[in-house]
Amino acid sequence: METYINNYVIVAIFIALGIFLPVAALTFGRLLRPNNPIEEKYTTYESGNEPVGTGQIRFNIRYYLFALMFVIFDVETVFLYPWAVAYNKLGLFALVEMLIFVSLLVVGLAYAWKKKVLQWNSI
């Protein structure tokens, strides 16, 4: 049990160190880098032109569809992992169960495929 907790202490140390490095580097950099603010420097880059309209433009609905597909299949992997770990103890029955589950999702994938969700046609 102690060993188990200690492994996560190490993870916590890694997280702390991972946050510390960028914070320290950027704070240290403040002492070194010049600070010469000119109004034009703070405009948004748009190939040298004055930015037109708002930067947070409307983007393609496809991104949302892909996100939706991702959620479905990522949840599937959440079920596949424990199944794979315990497979040797579960045997043939678990294989059939998982085949049924995955084939249901594959039907969903085939439907999305047929509906041309997976086809990327603009930016």
Add this chain to the structure above:
Amino acid sequence: MNLLQDLTFSSFMWFLSGAVVLLAVVLGFVTYAIYFERKVIGWIQLRKGPNRVGPLGLFQTVADVLKLLLKEDTIPRNADRFLFILAPVIAFVPAFVVLATIPYTSLLQFADLNVGLLYYFALSSISTIGILLGGWASNNKYSLLGGMRSAAQMISYEVPLVMSVVGVVLLSGSLSLNTIVEGQAGGFWQWNILPQFVGFIIFIIAAVSELNRTPFDLPEAESELVAGYHVEYSGFRFAFFMLAEYVYVYAIAALTTVLFLGGWHSPLPFLDFIPAIVWFILKFLSIVFFLFWIRATLPRIRVDHLMSLGWKVLLPLALVNIFVTTIVIELIKYFK
């Protein structure tokens, strides 16, 4: 290790100093991986690569980092200041934290988590949020499109990436990376790359895509999106996005070694006298070289091809691989 038995102040200090040493090693790796990458690509393209700063150009990356450190830090007026500052940190932290569970040899491992593999994938997907945030917070059209594209690509390839290793988990019956390597002892014919060759191919393709490296570097497609999600980033904030990418190169190369190439085990039993860590480093470096090699060789693929490849080829193939593996396991069990 005795250190893991109970948590005292001295063992805590050991963990801390170990983590600091690893951080130094990783930063050193990144410095020379960038140098080596530029050299290798130079050689492949019949150029010399960096050769001006220091002997053989060895200090080129150091000079580049110092230059970035001395650059003025500009945050665009229209940017969402808080998220803009937060994004590179969110992209970098998981890249480093996943390294906690990589086993280098049977004794040299920081955190032997029993859910090691899941931990790796769960944390590495957080970096997507950092990239998306960077693109959104910049309030720039190029950044936004680059960030969205990057997120779409990374989530599309995460599914086949995660599924391609289910076969490995089935063979070893564990998510602990240490146990997975132990199961591959006794020569190269025991390595997972042979029974899981399809899984290995899917894993490598999806991993390169997760790293946003050529031929899948569409988020940074210079010819169409200037630089993608980090158009507005400069100086050290930009450096952290780059650092995150190269730390992931380290992580993915180490993970490939562990999952498919037998970790620290020697390819032939009579070569066991060579220390385990040497084998690990050799395999690790060949994967790193392979990543640089394909970057120099392959052209960038088109965005619609990229998405179709992920969803229409790799995902079904990964699913088929899982079930073929299971059925073969069942057959072997049946005929034994």
